[in-house]
Amino acid sequence: MTPTTRTRWAILGLTGPAYLWLAGTIFLPLTAMLVLSFLDKSPLVPQPASFTLANYQAYFSKSFYWPLTRWSIELGLWVTLFCFLIGYPAAFALAKRVKGRWREAIFLLIVLPFWSNALVRVFSWTMVLRSNGIVDVAVQSVFPGAPTIDLLFSYPAVIIGLVHSYLPYMILTCYIALQAIDDSLIEAGRSLGANRFTTFYRVILPLSLPGIVSGAALIFVPVIGSFMEPRILGGTKGATLGMNIEEQFTVTANWPLGAALSFILLAIVLVIFGILYPVLRRQGGGA
Amino acid sequence: MRRLLDGGIRFYLILVLVFLYLPILVMALLAFNKSPLYGLPFEFDLVWFDALANNKRLLTAGWNSVWIALANTLIATSLGTMAAVAFGRYSFRGKTLLQALLFPPIAIPWLVIGTAMLVFFFWSGIGRGLHSILLGHVALSLPYVIFVVGARLNDYPKALEEAAATLGATPWQVFRRVSVPILAPGVVAASLFAFAVSFDQFVISYFLAPPGVTTLPVEIYTSIRKGFTPEINAISTIIIAVSMGLMLIVARFYRFGGERSGNE
Structure with missing residues (x-):
């Protein structure tokens, strides 16, 4: 049973807002933080940052x-x-x-x-x-x-x-x-x-x-x-x-x-x- | 022997309740105590409630919390109910994935979510403030709303809607006379959840509150760390009394604790 186009739009319209919200406030932030954990400078510092493993190394060392x-x-x-x-x-x-x-x-x-x-x-x-x-x-x-x-x-x-x-x-x-x-x-x-x-x-x-x-x-x-x-x-x-x-x-x-x-x-x-x-x-x- | 056992069980349950209520009662008592240093003996006085009435910071924070909780309830309940209806009515590809995506906001420690929001909102230019606190609260409330409304819709009576439609009801009538009554109890329960999640939320608000703008839990935390002020006891007592009172009213409508005494 394939859903009709109308049903598909209904599903999208009903679930879309909630999941857009979750994407913008949970999943994107988590991704951003994962990236940040590999950077060598805080975004508060105006200089460009480069990638590093130092933050994880600091924990283990x-x-x-x-x-x-x-x-x-x-x-x-x-x-x-x-x-x-x-x-x-x-x-x-x-x-x-x-x-x-x-x-x-x-x-x-x-x-x-x-x-x-x-x-x-x-x-x-x-x-x-x-x-x-x-x-x-x-x-x-x-x-x-x-x-x-x-x-x-x-x-x-x-x-x-x-x-x-x-x-x-x-x-x-x-x-x-x-x-x-x-x-x-x-x-x-x-x-x-x-x-x-x-x-x-x-x-x-x-x-x-x-x-x-x-x-x-x-x-x-x-x-x-x-x-x-x-x-x-x-x-x-x-x-x-x-x-x-x-x-x-x-x-x-x-x-x-x-x-x-x-x-x-x-x-x-x-x-x-x-x-x-x-x-x-x-x-x-x-x- | 049997009676002795029952007595022991009752005594144990009372002990557990004493443990749960002891600190709350002590705090409420001290809110009415005259001495600022929690000195005993107890002397009844309303000084701290007077002081609270003049504490602008605490009152502003209180109103911020109430407004955010109300906005959160409205947004999270509407968006969440929509998603729950989609899950209840339709079966489609990716549904399981979408439902699984509701677990991270619940299962990841708030500390991690809060700091991640701080980072992302800084990067994206959304910044800190009451608006970003609201963004965060809705995200935390959504999964609860979807679960609570969804539990009610587990077997969505699609047949009832179809029956109404074949009997000549317009789509609006179907919605108004069939869907809404089915949804209503779940939606009411979910909105209470959403309000409580937001009003109680400290960690997310703490990271997203810029200096000078606070919600009640953040302001209470700051005051505690600065030193003990009995005004905190006073406002805490009010919060606890109001939230418990609300729950007692709700409990009259929804039966907690399973079946009634009838089937013994």
Whole structure:
């Protein structure tokens, strides 16, 4: 069945504007930045630039970037892990144990913060974690004379803030996956003699894996490129690759180096997606 | 045993909710506290809301954010709905490719997209400013709109339109009486998404805002980095209260969380 000319114009007219917009604001800019990452001078400098590999070489030759990259990846892993450890049981309880209006209410309460400003939520943690903040005051009142707790500007603060920001993603994706599991499968496992643990490990966990993986992807990607949260909650400690890229564009104005670092970050993200892709793909066929 | 387990589950869910809401509540509380240095004990006062009312920078930034979010909602929802209708109604060559092209704006870290826009807009002469921030926000919102409207159109009831046409409806009547009612819920949900994406967007705006022109998140970030000002607590509390209030209203119309209690 070949589409008529009229249909073809309709398709073009309907999709054209959106894709022209995307081309001009996403795909052309990415191409421009790829070109820029091979230039030796920033476009802010009025002299003509020539091609070079120096920006990528700088990343691999300077020992300075490796700790930044490692901390960015570690941060992504820690945040994803904690989101899973906290979020999965919550999603499970919500999908399989809580019913009716309670479920609706709790579900709404979990997704609600999601719609408020992310920056504001990160900022709000500074008031909780600082010395003489709520955590500190609470501990002091229960154990007078306990050492002051000042978590602000530390690694844990960054992790806590990011887990708080991204936890709803994990709960949401796991909840959707868990809810789709037919209860009769679980009952079948139980009646065939499997105990609670075996049923969970052999039936529930594998079936909800796509939910876990898509949650992990939704969390890991933004966290690895984060710069605002580590800056507000981590201060000067724990510089991430993202923070360095931001500085190349806003402070030191070394755009070509920043562009190269951005593409290295993107390469890391692509590798991770490559690893997760088979699982994500299965999800498409599973439903 | 069973009751004990249920009690434990409820307790755990409450703990999770406490974790999610603790910082927000603390911030809201401190917005009404008199001491500027977050000093305790708590003393109720509206000084920071008064200060906010006189903070021109913050208010201008706030209005910028609202206008950009509204313009973004209008543009992204119309363009996105058009594309979603094309995907729902027609099958054509290159459709899968076009749909796959919607993933990069979602899957690439905003930092990379934001800096790439900065570079390209500089090179092409578009420059920085509210107009380029709007360009960027629409790009980020489009994929969400297309997915949300598209989810509704997964099996586009083409037959209904054809039936209406054979029964003598004019194309306009078909559009008005058949297509629009089918599309409406998806479009409303998508426009809410688009508004939230834009109003919340910090990273892209941060790179595209020239000195002196800001949106609310950018202005808040700058204030935080300069030093803590309780006015930020006040405006943040307002933002959170308004956005959560809006969502609660929406939730009354759209049921989140799956089925009702009926099928227990």
